[in-house]
Amino acid sequence: MDDTEQRILDAALRVFASEGFTGATTRRIAEEANVAEVTLFRKFKSKKNLLKEVLINNRTVFSSMEDLFQLFQNEKDVNLETELRILGKNIAKAMRDKKKDSKRRMFMFMLFEEGRRRPEVSEALSSFLQMNIKPLSEYFDLQIKNGKMRTTNSRSAAITFVSYFVYTSLLREVFGDSFFGEHDEEIERFIDIFTKGILKAEEK
């Protein structure tokens, strides 16, 4: 992969993420990448095509959720609740630490908007989301098999889990940390509800 091309792709990711597809200008992207605007067109033909290439370029990088799961592949005797708590905090940590991730998250967010109008975009988005949900529901299936988790639809459980993290990280992005309190405490509370439910014991 060309260095100049890569720099343009990275810049495009950033600018698309912060301005949206319509709001992003090729001039801004070129500026961000430190190339002449014309170079951008020579390499990528059109703005539309650039978006497509950014998507392809980041397809593997987006699957960060998959990496997080490799942590658990070996450890077998750990408590499920503890494991999820660790997973949740790792996700939160990844979101906090890496500024790159914030850009990616916002880029994804932009894809939601753009996906409503452009089928190729929604397709790319769909396969990315599946990439997050699939390993998680496979993990849940395993836990059910191991008798650590009660029999529920594993995909529904995965969606519930992912919903929370997507939604709250979105809110944190828009409102800063003012909307919630401390990250880890909030996650503790979610995991508590997710694992034990909200009902009183005798009501079940």
Add this chain to the structure above:
Amino acid sequence: MDDTEQRILDAALRVFASEGFTGATTRRIAEEANVAEVTLFRKFKSKKNLLKEVLINNRTVFSSMEDLFQLFQNEKDVNLETELRILGKNIAKAMRDKKKDSKRRMFMFMLFEEGRRRPEVSEALSSFLQMNIKPLSEYFDLQIKNGKMRTTNSRSAAITFVSYFVYTSLLREVFGDSFFGEHDEEIERFIDIFTKGILKAEEK
């Protein structure tokens, strides 16, 4: 309220929702409202100001969640799980039936994007979200007091609940119904997890 003004506000809501703020043109909005473009500027001065007025105009209408809760104010002896199941299905039904709601949801979605750049927008969005979360967590507080729900942070419970519905309705909007199965079944499964948790009884 002026009839023409209202027609412009309604049209603006629709166009902002489907095109985003940047993508929406004043020409399109005027067309949708069946007025001359110049009328739009006479009444609302600028595109920015129009967005602001749309926000103000819809502030009360957005609080649909509040209405849904009035259903429960009187019934006291119903099972909490059943109640939540009904609430969930009502939300889903409202989303399915009313086409207006789809526009509002998409408008809200656009606000997330726009809110990152414009503080007035994120402010309006914040107060709207509070409007959804507040009655729900008050409801949970009541249930805890009545001994039907175990002691958890009611706000965290509300956010978990809302996360699921916001996220899945977003996905349905972008991907159609292909991403999930039947609406009601999916909700049943979520409520099951939300109320009972995912752990096996002996693991708690």
Add this chain to the structure above:
DNA sequence: CATGTAAGTAAGTAATTACTTACTTACATT
């Protein structure tokens, strides 16, 4: 040295867009 390649510079085109100005039409109130 000669040639090819990747990049920049500069200027420009055609379309779009938010917004303005000047004037007209239709209707309602005094």
Add this chain to the structure above:
DNA sequence: AATGTAAGTAAGTAATTACTTACTTACATG
């Protein structure tokens, strides 16, 4: 009949934007 008001028509302005063309510079390779 006279006046005010809310709307339309038409034309235009200044800026922006995606994208193009023509030419130049720098560098690497044969």
